[in-house]
Amino acid sequence: KQEVTQIPAALSVPEGENLVLNCSFTDSAIYNLQWFRQDPGKGLTSLLLIQSSQREQTSGRLNASLDKSSGRSTLYIAASQPGDSATYLCAVLQSGGGADGLTFGKGTHLIIQP
């Protein structure tokens, strides 16, 4: 059974710092890995999707990497801003079956101090 772990569970940093969020998964047979953002009381917003054949994806100040063989992904946030405060979720889509849905980590709760 696929398991996704996110470290750290919570992180608080001053505004302007660069930071890295970590995600690991136990089964490398995945179609893709996705990073989401969730604001309190809200739904999930997709940030980046990395296909299994790709190594990284970039969107603005965000860069996500994928090392499928080692079961790891990182989300790099450059020049953090208070508006980046949210919970960040990592999820993988398992291969080898039907559309079985995403397997999620429990998230990293990020606070950017003004």
Add this chain to the structure above:
Amino acid sequence: DAGITQSPRHKVTETGTPVTLRCHQTENHRYMYWYRQDPGHGLRLIHYSYGVKDTDKGEVSDGYSVSRSKTEDFLLTLESATSSQTSVYFCAISESGGPSTDTQYFGPGTRLTVL
């Protein structure tokens, strides 16, 4: 934002009563999913659909049933609600559901409390 709405957004009910949650999409996407989100567990898949009348179970399907009679609507039913089903329920959609660049788009969620 993807056109996904969930209704109701909040519901309080009593143990033993039936509850139906609705997910409606305007994107004409083939795949639809129901997840629940609980502290300490993250999001977990309940059921999913890969077309009209085509559904399958997810990781935590016990106590839930689903139906999809139209492309745009996916219903989640708790036949006899229990306190363990108190949770936030999210609907999601995707175009292909498989090995592609398609992401899943999530609705705003329904907060269900079973007393």
